[in-house]
Amino acid sequence: MDAQKEFDRLSGTLFVGGAPLESVSTDRRPVIDPATEIQIGHIADATDHEIEQAVDLANGARRQWWAESALHRAEKLHEVAAAIRELRPEVAELITRETGKPFKEGMDEVEWAVTATRYFAELGRHSVGRIAGPAARGQMQYTLKEPYGVVVIVLPANFPVVLLMWEAAAALAAGNAVIVKPSEFASLTTLKFMEVFSGLPAGLVQCLTGGGRVGSRLVSHPDTHLVAFTGSVATGQAVAKACAETFKPCLIEASGNDPFIVMPSAPLRTAARGVAFAAFLNCGQVCTSAERIYVHTDVYDEFAELLAAEAAKLRIGNGLDRVDIGPMEHRGELERFERVLARAIEQGATVLYGGKRPEGFDKGYFHEPTVLTGVTPEMDVVNGEIFGPLAPLVRVDSFDEAIRLANASRFGLGANVYTTDLIETVRAQHELVAGTVWVNTPLPDNDAAPFGGRKLSGLGSQLGAEGLDTFRATKTVMIDPSVPEQDFWWFPYQDDEAFPAV
CATH class of the missing domain: 3.40.605.10 (Aldehyde Dehydrogenase; Chain A, domain 1)
Known part of the structure; x- marks a missing residue:
């Protein structure tokens, strides 16, 4: 062709x-x-x-x-x-x-x-x-x-x-x-x-x-x-x-604004690969992208480094080449995304990896996959749809806090959790307010299972x-083949069914 x-x-x-x-x-x-x-x-x-x-x-x-x-x-x-x-x-x-x-x-x-x-x-x-x-x-x-x-x-x-x-x-x-x-x-x-x-x-x-x-x-x-x-x-x-x-x-x-929870029991390298895929698939232009990553404080720093390493491996370029990340859909989307990222930095987030248009690209709407640390729950970046190659990491002290923050959103499309704790797994499926909950398996669909969202x-x-x-x-449809007279409820009503005082 x-x-x-x-x-x-x-x-x-x-x-x-x-x-x-x-x-x-x-x-x-x-x-x-x-x-x-x-x-x-x-x-x-x-x-x-x-x-x-x-x-x-x-x-x-x-x-x-x-x-x-x-x-x-x-x-x-x-x-x-x-x-x-x-x-x-x-x-x-x-x-x-x-x-x-x-x-x-x-x-x-x-x-x-x-x-x-x-x-x-x-x-x-x-x-x-x-x-x-x-x-x-x-x-x-x-x-x-x-x-x-x-x-x-x-x-x-x-x-x-x-x-x-x-x-x-x-x-x-x-x-x-x-x-x-x-x-x-x-x-x-x-x-x-x-x-x-x-x-x-x-x-x-x-x-x-x-x-x-x-x-x-x-x-x-x-x-x-x-x-x-x-x-x-x-x-x-x-x-x-x-x-x-x-x-x-x-x-x-x-829209979606999906949370991704990472707990200490998770194999962190695997979880980092899972987050990289969920955040950067199709340059982050996926309604179920991981847009709020809640990481337990006990593993936060280690996980951040692992995720940055995964982002650094991703090859950027024309989608017809041997690449993992292509450009964003159009100039307007790239410029909108850059405003989202700039606002996050203005509010105190730190770029651990990425954060700019890649070097060596004179043409095209490309942007580096970006990992942010120091993100807090009140920042704009975690309270609206990002729809771009960005992974903001929020530190949490407990699974309870992670669930609470995950549900503190106007959106409820999907939610991801990485854990090997059975209690956390069971709680996640019941407590997360979302149309789909993925535990240790980010973003697959099933033709035989419904897909849809909650809230906005x-x-x-x-x-x-x-x-x-x-x-x-x-x-x-209701059919009565014998065509009877249905006197059990037709007019005239029976006298013995009138109000007792009559």
Whole structure:
């Protein structure tokens, strides 16, 4: 594949009605390679007419899709999974060129999309309801699971493929149609990825590029029926408010500010490697990144040195080279992150390792993985999402203090603990307020287990049976085949059931 030819081909297009469509929009946004700062393409801001066209096509396609058997939908989703795997190296390369992450991470991401698609392909045909024990003699009472209709998926740039399939595979398995609004910083990759849906009915999965106006119009459109959003708290709140106007259901996965607790019983070198991975994966641009590291005072100094040594080993550079850390997604993210770091230093934190843009890089949005010591609980750096390559270490005197500080956050997406103490392990799983708790195994996901947050981290669940049900409405059905007169509660009421004083 010639990546630049692909970017040229995809620039200015949408994916509507099962095929690429050259947008008539004159509003175009440049796409910049974050490793080189070279423009590699452009995206169109979809017009209102193009949005209407996509919504109309989606509503037609979803009726055709739901009319098929569950087995047919499962087989078609398995075909999608096979197409994803076939396209894996090409999509991974475009992910790296457009978002900056190392090619290895792009390959992993595409593979995770495969497994999620196969999981939901099978789960979607497992059942479409349940039989309830009847509350009245002779009746049949049961529930049906039905699709909502047209699902709008609004995505960030950090995981443009796997987050899409966590939601799109579930939505399709449930019988819905999907319209994707990708991040402006991962749109060309997403347009390329649309090729995997070529075997589905035209209009069942579509992609409209653009900024906030496009997303807002899709969210508030009367003929879209559920919104799945991943992004910032502020935008997530705006989406939830827009959905609330018509009680449109929504799935919100907003920011994280995840704690990572290291206790004396942990093997410290292993824990240091675990923290380095959890803090610096994808240059720290992960919603479940370790952003507050609470280290017991008995091992704090030793652990800090071990973590700094791990950070020093990480190779920085273009994600197409042999590297561990690529650039940040775009210039605005790098500059925002640098302000976060500068504020931490201003408030008294000390840079143990890193702290600046790496030497020898004249171009690209690169930053060194950075370890901070002397961080205290009241500092801004531990009270908001960092979303960058930073590991702030906070000293704690006890496990109780670590739990208390971990929970003293507006967010509750994930939480990590390193310990070999069984009591601490059991307490952590029960006492940490988070959607996921990882003990001695930082950041893995499981297609069969739900993923979601608490507090300002969001609403609803992805993955698992819960993730499928996010995209299904429940209908209760009651049938009495004998058509009796139900005098046990119809009019007229019996005299002996009147108030006793009558």
